[in-house]
Amino acid sequence: MSARSKQEKKKGGVGKVLLILLAVVSIIAIGVYIAGVIYFQQHFFYRTTVGNTDVSFMDVDTSVNTLNNATNTYKIKITAPGDKVYEVKGKDISMSLASNAKATVEKEIKSQNVFTWPLSLIQPEHKEIKVEYSDSKLHKQLEDLLSLTKDPVNATITINDDNYKVVEAKYGADTAAVQKEIDDAINHQNYQLTLNTANFTAPEITSNSEQITNAVKKIESYLKSTVSYTIGSSKKVMDKASVLKVLSISDTYDVTVDDTKLQAYVEELASNFNTYGKVRTFRTQAGDDIQIGGGDYGYILDKDSEFTQLKSDLESGKMVERQPMWSQTAQGTLENDIGDTYVELDYTNQVMYYVLHGERVFTSDIVSGNINMGSGSPDGVFRIKYRVTNTSLKGTDYDGSEYDSPVNYFIVFAYNIGFHDAPWQPWFGGNRYTYAGSHGCINLPNDSAAYMNANVPNDIAVVAYYRYPVNLTGTANANSNAYSYHG
Structure with missing residues (x-):
């Protein structure tokens, strides 16, 4: 056999092998194609999404389960003008597939042209399926956004009990249009939404404005x-x-x-x-x-x-x-304005005390105003106002006659009522004030009056009281605001 014959025979063998391989590949391709035609009669094509969920190669039940899980984990980020960002989770708005979801999935699978399934390898498919959610829960999640008024609201400053606060400005909004944008995004199960600024009106003054x-x-x-x-x-x-x-x-x-x-x-x-x-x-x-x-x-x-x-x-x-x-002013604090240095007058026991820095340093019997003649000395808390020496006290006595009584010391504490020496009193203390009392002043022995004049300063408190109810009358008690004055 010539060399040429051998070469031709060899070429013929290679061609035969190629034909056989081509036939095998064709048979396999046809088999795969036919298998795909059969398979995709009950399954979604490759690269098929429902909403944003990949359901490639899934049958009805698997697709429905996958889509149900997707609604449970679904969340969308919504960006509004003013860099306001909101996040809504499907579980917070009771999001779920529509009640006819299974029938819809079946319909979508059946609507596929199974004879063109190879195109899905290069051409993605997108399907839509209805979801349901609570409008009221969605509104609650987006209350700040969906309750915006048509007109914008400028930033303000509020003052409460112990602080102040800058209240952020609010955009005006066409809330119906905004609501539609959000509903469309959720129904398409989008994960992000930037709201259309055309549906908003910006405020004139924000928290960063110069006025604020x-x-x-x-x-x-x-x-x-x-x-x-x-x-x-x-x-x-x-x-x-x-x-x-x-x-x-x-x-x-x-x-x-x-x-x-x-x-x-x-x-x-x-x-x-x-x-x-x-x-x-x-x-x-x-x-x-x-x-x-x-x-x-x-x-x-x-x-x-x-x-x-x-x-x-x-x-x-x-x-x-x-x-x-x-x-x-007073001598002490607000809690104890009397302080620890004062004069105390116990009218009931007819005794006077001088307390200096909390210590009693002087005591004297007294004769106060004649309580039975309507001249009881004023009770209350007073202050020593001024003092004079070698003066004369003048007035009208109980019998209508005029009196003029020289005294060495006169220390005034209530209107025209004061401490003074009373040489006409034979004794002091006891119940003498009930029948031989003064016209309201505090009668003292001369040495007691001298002590007070020398040692008790002006402006300190005089605390005067009765230990039983009395009814004080007269001009002096009225003008001195006596505690027991009843007019």
């Missing part, structure tokens, strides 16, 4: 103006909450001290600081506690002066420590 930042700076300046009141050994502070309470913010974001609010605060200070005439619990030298009010002793705030000074303090932006603006 300047107002915040002004508030902070006022809050630096802490006012500490020193009252005796105690302190009272106008704290942050109290400062905020007197501020006002106008519609144009001007922050000022509001005169009406400040006046109300000063009235509150007066009610807390004033001790004038209040009922006090007093521990007597006998060791018992009594209730005594009335008189003219105690702290009194000068409200007009305090208003003016306090407004100046607040506007200074500085920490201030000072006394309240008093129209009248």
